[in-house]
Amino acid sequence: MSYRDTLDFLLYDWLHAERLNERQRFADHSRETFDAVLDTCERIAREKYAPANRTVDVEEPHFDGEKVILPRATHEAHAAFVESGMMAAAQDYDIGGMQLPYTVQAAANSFFAMASVSIGSNMLTSGNANLLMVHGTEMQKQVFALNEFSGRWAGTMCLSEPQAGSSLSDVATRAVPDGEGFENDPLGPRYRLKGNKMWISAGDHELTENIVHIVLAKIPDAEGKLIPGVKGISLFIVPKKMVDTEGRLTGERNDVALAGLNHKLGWRGTTNTLLNFGEGKYPVDGKAGAVGYLVGKPGQGLACMFHMMNEARIGVGTAAVMLGMAGYHASLDYAKNRPQGRPVGPAGKDATRPQVRIIEHADVRRMLLAQKAYCEGALALQLYCARLVDEQKTGRPEAADDARLLLEVLTPIAKSWPSEWCLEANSLAIQIHGGYGYTRDFPVEQYWRDNRLNMIHEGTHGIQAADLLGRKVLMEGGKGLQLLGARVQETIARAAARPELAGFADALGQAFGRVTAAIQAAWSTGNPAEALVNAVPYMQAFGHMVLAWMWLDVADKAIEKDNGATSVSTTGRLGAATYFFRYELPKIGAWLNVVESREPVCADLPEDAF
Ligand SMILES: Cc1cc2nc3c(=O)[nH]c(=O)nc-3n(C[C@H](O)[C@H](O)[C@H](O)COP(=O)(O)OP(=O)(O)OC[C@H]3O[C@@H](n4cnc5c(N)ncnc54)[C@H](O)[C@@H]3O)c2cc1C
Numbered sequence: 001m002s003y004r005d006t007l008d009f010l011l012y013d014w015l016h017a018e019r020l021n022e023r024q025r026f027a028d029h030s031r032e033t034f035d036a037v038l039d040t041c042e043r044i045a046r047e048k049y050a051p052a053n054r055t056v057d058v059e060e061p062h063f064d065g066e067k068v069i070l071p072r073a074t075h076e077a078h079a080a081f082v083e084s085g086m087m088a089a090a091q092d093y094d095i096g097g098m099q100l101p102y103t104v105q106a107a108a109n110s111f112f113a114m115a116s117v118s119i120g121s122n123m124l125t126s127g128n129a130n131l132l133m134v135h136g137t138e139m140q141k142q143v144f145a146l147n148e149f150s151g152r153w154a155g156t157m158c159l160s161e162p163q164a165g166s167s168l169s170d171v172a173t174r175a176v177p178d179g180e181g182f183e184n185d186p187l188g189p190r191y192r193l194k195g196n197k198m199w200i201s202a203g204d205h206e207l208t209e210n211i212v213h214i215v216l217a218k219i220p221d222a223e224g225k226l227i228p229g230v231k232g233i234s235l236f237i238v239p240k241k242m243v244d245t246e247g248r249l250t251g252e253r254n255d256v257a258l259a260g261l262n263h264k265l266g267w268r269g270t271t272n273t274l275l276n277f278g279e280g281k282y283p284v285d286g287k288a289g290a291v292g293y294l295v296g297k298p299g300q301g302l303a304c305m306f307h308m309m310n311e312a313r314i315g316v317g318t319a320a321v322m323l324g325m326a327g328y329h330a331s332l333d334y335a336k337n338r339p340q341g342r343p344v345g346p347a348g349k350d351a352t353r354p355q356v357r358i359i360e361h362a363d364v365r366r367m368l369l370a371q372k373a374y375c376e377g378a379l380a381l382q383l384y385c386a387r388l389v390d391e392q393k394t395g396r397p398e399a400a401d402d403a404r405l406l407l408e409v410l411t412p413i414a415k416s417w418p419s420e421w422c423l424e425a426n427s428l429a430i431q432i433h434g435g436y437g438y439t440r441d442f443p444v445e446q447y448w449r450d451n452r453l454n455m456i457h458e459g460t461h462g463i464q465a466a467d468l469l470g471r472k473v474l475m476e477g478g479k480g481l482q483l484l485g486a487r488v489q490e491t492i493a494r495a496a497a498r499p500e501l502a503g504f505a506d507a508l509g510q511a512f513g514r515v516t517a518a519i520q521a522a523w524s525t526g527n528p529a530e531a532l533v534n535a536v537p538y539m540q541a542f543g544h545m546v547l548a549w550m551w552l553d554v555a556d557k558a559i560e561k562d563n564g565a566t567s568v569s570t571t572g573r574l575g576a577a578t579y580f581f582r583y584e585l586p587k588i589g590a591w592l593n594v595v596e597s598r599e600p601v602c603a604d605l606p607e608d609a610f
Pocket of ligand 1: 157158159160162163164165166167198199200201202264267272453456457458459460461462463
């Protein structure tokens with residue numbers, strides 16, 4: 001079954017995305033317009049992205065002392081993406097957008113992630129511009145956001161520093177008012193920034209005329225001290241090249257210097273940079289200090305940033321899914337063509353008989369089915385979350401608020417589950433290729449390397465897990481979890497009525513009960529250090545429960561759609577659901593045992609005993 005068939009089923013048969021056009025905002029859209037967008041993106045991904053995927057891996061970005069050089073193919077792919085209008089797809093018509101639902105935008109972007117995940121830093125640019133549309137002044141929107149949506153300029157997110165990664169409260173970049181009248185600059189209150197930003201994706205390149213950095217920095221107090229903690233963090237627009245209020249380049253460089261490129265395991269199509277702000281390499285008006293324009297209020301920087309975290313995290317999760325999916329399709333193809341070995345049993349003992357294709361071996365089928373279960377199940381979750389984003393933005397007030405809370409609970413899973421399990425899918429894809437999978441002659445090793453990033457950025461696995469068990473399942477009196485429980489129960493009720501699914505419905509009910517009860521057990525002493533010591537096993541169990549729910553719901557819909565017949569696609573979906581319930585869901589017992597008992601060994605082992 002092709003990826004497009006899977007996507008269409010989930011988007012239309014399962015999520016009924018076409019019904020979104022009943023809403024005012026999407027009234028001009030229809031299944032036809034959605035399909036046209038999907039067709040265009042699928043074509044660009046096939047023609048411009050996929051053929052360049054290996055090129056961008058082997059021709060790493062390099063710095064010639066003046067410019068960062070990227071392969072020509074990256075420029076062509078970027079131009080084709082901009083031309084398609086996808087950068088502004090979800091924006092209003094009057095600023096050149098298509099008013100496309102986020103659900104369809106996420107689905108359309110999946111083609112690019114599958115074809116060559118690292119070519120586009122587009123997610124950063126649209127995320128940066130989206131943030132400005134919410135928190136920026138009219139002038140900041142006009143000058144910066146709109147030029148990003150048009151593709152004329154690109155955007156970055158400058159949060160991390162060498163000494164401040166997970167712990168953003170320790171950011172040390174300073175922003176001081178830029179002289180008298182600093183508040184009156186039409187582009188926003190004007191500051192001078194000094195500091196170092198580490199790991200900045202797409203921090204320097206020649207793909208666009210300018211780069212708009214969004215930078216977290218602290219404004220010192222009256223005594224010149226930085227306010228400790230996140231409350232002291234503010235947000236600034238720092239363009240690479242200075243611009244005027246009409247969005248024209250003034251010809252002057254801003255004081256942002258590339259200190260070096262990071263050489264990465266994967267995701268090499270996107271530059272990754274260490275940027276020095278304000279070191280005096282490019283003085284502005286004769287003075288050292290990068291010019292930055294305040295966005296929102298001082299001290300609100302992280303809050304502004306969090307506004308767009310859900311979409312960014314769904315984006316990261318979707319990238320992980322699509323890398324997994326790429327490996328699944330590559331290894332499926334390989335398994336259908338590689339002859340090796342003979343069947344188990346007497347027939348296999350006759351060496352004069354031709355070898356079978358490896359897809360005929362049960363163990364290879366196990367690895368294929370695991371990949372299908374991980375990747376197609378996780379794709380369902382990403383699209384479900386994307387649909388919640390649309391609900392949050394365009395639903396009636398109560399439904400919108402429910403969607404917000406559900407997203408709070410599901411986002412750590414949408415980000416982290418694919419990062420772990422679709423990476424495992426990539427590992428299985430390598431395994432199916434045997435020794436060939438370990439070479440650069442086949443694409444699967446690159447998928448694994450590219451995917452390994454996703455557990456690290458946008459909040460590491462450990463940080464996401466602490467957020468889930470320490471905050472998300474408890475917030476607003478546990479209402480998000482209750483809403484999730486109600487939806488899980490709806491699925492269970494429907495599936496319980498089908499003989500093929502009744503056993504799975506029962507297993508999901510028990511899993512949900514146990515995942516919920518484990519929260520009380522973990523927190524029973526009220527000591528966060530004990531409760532959170534096994535936060536990652538908790539997140540693994542929670543994630544597996546959510547994925548089991550996805551599979552049960554998808555399987556139920558597949559059977560309903562077939563209306564008595566059984567299509568090959570439904571057979572495939574039931575196979576993957578069965579795999580998930582029989583091989584994966586039982587794992588939650590082991591994970592929750594240590595959560596419930598607050599197993600202390602990891603925390604308590606003396607350091608010198610390691
Ligand atoms: C390729 C790439 C692209 C990136 N792009 C960007 C970007 O565009 N912009 C940007 O701002 N940043 C970016 N990052 C940075 C990324 O977000 C950070 O690497 C990440 O937040 C982790 O920070 P760190 O590397 O300093 O690791 P650390 O924070 O030092 O973490 C190291 C390990 O310790 C664990 N750990 C840390 N603190 C705790 C804790 N309190 N409890 C439990 N465990 C903990 C972590 O989970 C991790 O396993 C990128 C990183 C990479 C590798």
